[in-house]
Amino acid sequence: MNKPANPSEFEPTPNNLEAFWMGFTPNRAFKAKPRMIAKAKDMHYYDMKGRAILDGSAGLWCTNAGHCREPIVSAIQKSAAELDFAPTFQYGHPKAFELATRLSTMAPGDLNYAFFCNSGSEAADTALKMALAYHRARGEGTRTRLIGRERGYHGVNFGGIAVGGMVANRKWFGAMLAGVDHLPHTYNRKEQAFTRGEPNWGAHLADELERLVALHDASTIAAVIVEPMAGSTGVLPPPKGYLKRLRELCTKHGILLIFDEVITGFGRLGTAFAAERFDVLPDLLTFAKGVTSGTVPMGGVLARQGIYDTFMTGPEHAIELFHGYTYSGHPMAAAAGVATMDLYRDEKLFERAAKLESKWADGAFSLREKFPMLEDIRSIGLVAAFDMKPIEGKPGLRSYKAMENAFHDHGLLLRITGDTIALSPPLIISEAQIDELFGEKLPAVLNSVVNL
Numbered sequence: 265m266n267k268p269a270n271p272s273e274f275e276p277t278p279n280n281l282e283a284f285w286m287g288f289t290p291n292r293a294f295k296a297k298p299r300m301i302a303k304a305k306d307m308h309y310y311d312m313k314g315r316a317i318l319d320g321s322a323g324l325w326c327t328n329a330g331h332c333r334e335p336i337v338s339a340i341q342k343s344a345a346e347l348d349f350a351p352t353f354q355y356g357h358p359k360a361f362e363l364a365t366r367l368s369t370m371a372p373g374d375l376n377y378a379f380f381c382n383s384g385s386e387a388a389d390t391a392l393k394m395a396l397a398y399h400r401a402r403g404e405g406t407r408t409r410l411i412g413r414e415r416g417y418h419g420v421n422f423g424g425i426a427v428g429g430m431v432a433n434r435k436w437f438g439a440m441l442a443g444v445d446h447l448p449h450t451y452n453r454k455e456q457a458f459t460r461g462e463p464n465w466g467a468h469l470a471d472e473l474e475r476l477v478a479l480h481d482a483s484t485i486a487a488v489i490v491e492p493m494a495g496s497t498g499v500l501p502p503p504k505g506y507l508k509r510l511r512e513l514c515t516k517h518g519i520l521l522i523f524d525e526v527i528t529g530f531g532r533l534g535t536a537f538a539a540e541r542f543d544v545l546p547d548l549l550t551f552a553k554g555v556t557s558g559t560v561p562m563g564g565v566l567a568r569q570g571i572y573d574t575f576m577t578g579p580e581h582a583i584e585l586f587h588g589y590t591y592s593g594h595p596m597a598a599a600a601g602v603a604t605m606d607l608y609r610d611e612k613l614f615e616r617a618a619k620l621e622s623k624w625a626d627g628a629f630s631l632r633e634k635f636p637m638l639e640d641i642r643s644i645g646l647v648a649a650f651d652m653k654p655i656e657g658k659p660g661l662r663s664y665k666a667m668e669n670a671f672h673d674h675g676l677l678l679r680i681t682g683d684t685i686a687l688s689p690p691l692i693i694s695e696a697q698i699d700e701l702f703g704e705k706l707p708a709v710l711n712s713v714v715n716l
């Protein structure tokens with residue numbers, strides 16, 4: 265690699281993109297033909313030449329309020345000038361408490377306490393650690409087993425990959441945590457293909473938890489963690505009744521239920537949290553992404569009253585939970601979070617997503633007849649997924665080409681996983697933009713990869 269003589273003169277030409285080792289990206293392919301983003305506003309990104317690119321995936325499922333929204337930008341600017349950093353270990357600052365109060369009020373049931381971290385991965389590991397510590401604090405320290413689900417994604421830290429169910433994320437990193445097991449995933453194309461919303465088939469798969477209890481004994485199991493709608497493995501809405509059944513079984517066996525709402529939180533499914541939409545209350549709920557509309561890194565865990573109370577024993581000067589991050593509740597993230605909550609409320613963005621859901625689904629499913637290569641379409645809330653037939657012997661190539669063509673030729677940013685295209689726009693998308701997406705841009709992209 266040739267290092268530039270004067271780094272301050274850096275220009276992002278294709279010749280000097282080498283030094284950044286990009287995550288979850290084929291580095292050589294990207295650097296040969298970069299998809300470079302220079303600016304953003306509302307529903308659009310802009311490339312280096314100022315060409316508009318419709319944001320079909322809210323960045324990485326996170327910019328729910330749209331890009332560079334003025335109230336959030338101002339709040340971040342003000343915070344940066346006023347309070348750059350303050351510890352939240354043994355000290356505090358008002359915005360972190362304000363945001364926690366807002367989240368606690370917004371959350372369903374008695375999910376009353378917010379613990380802050382900086383990402384979805386940290387949120388998953390925080391929730392898993394809370395579950396272990398909770399059981400220990402109440403004298404059931406044998407409950408150490410963590411149950412995830414196949415095709416689950418809970419970020420990339422060791423806890424999250426252990427309970428996660430994506431083989432590529434797991435196989436490279438060794439045995440990871442001991443004492444982990446998995447529920448089966450809930451997708452069955454034969455039974456569910458081309459379902460709008462929650463599929464009818466599959467609630468019985470929650471009963472697999474009984475099998476794991478019979479195998480390991482409930483006294484060894486601390487928690488079950490699932491995404492209410494699996495996002496990163498291709499958008500898998502839960503079968504009707506599945507989450508309720510899982511809740512019942514967890515309660516029956518004294519197992520904590522954790523919902524990973526890193527994607528489903530903040531209006532993605534038309535309610536503040538998916539827990540509300542599916543009317544199922546988890547014991548712990550993780551969030552990230554939409555909490556600041558993607559502007560400043562932040563994540564966290566909401567915990568039910570009883571869990572918090574369990575820790576609030578012992579001498580008052582003693583730390584109750586040995587966990588936290590330097591940047592937990594960072595002033596700039598907290599300020600961005602409060603401004604984001606204001607915007608969601610003032611513009612009624614969650615209600616807006618709910619109202620648009622049916623038009624969104626109509627648009628997505630209108631492509632079924634036009635593209636026989638689509639093996640399944642799924643949609644729920646403002647999310648849709650399109651499973652394309654893989655190219656023989658080259659899995660993932662059709663979707664990679666679709667992403668490239670979408671960006672370079674059709675002004676569309678989308679997300680791919682395997683040969684699935686996933687769409688999840690900012691919640692401010694207009695009806696005309698939904699028409700543009702499903703009537704023009706996505707058909708053009710699909711046409712460009714039909715004959716590969």
Ligand SMILES: Cc1ncc(COP(=O)(O)O)c(C=O)c1O
Nearest residue numbers: 383384385417418419524526527
């Ligand atoms: C459900 C879920 N959990 C956790 C994560 C990890 O979040 P982060 O990338 O912020 O660590 C993601 C990211 O997409 C996610 O979808």
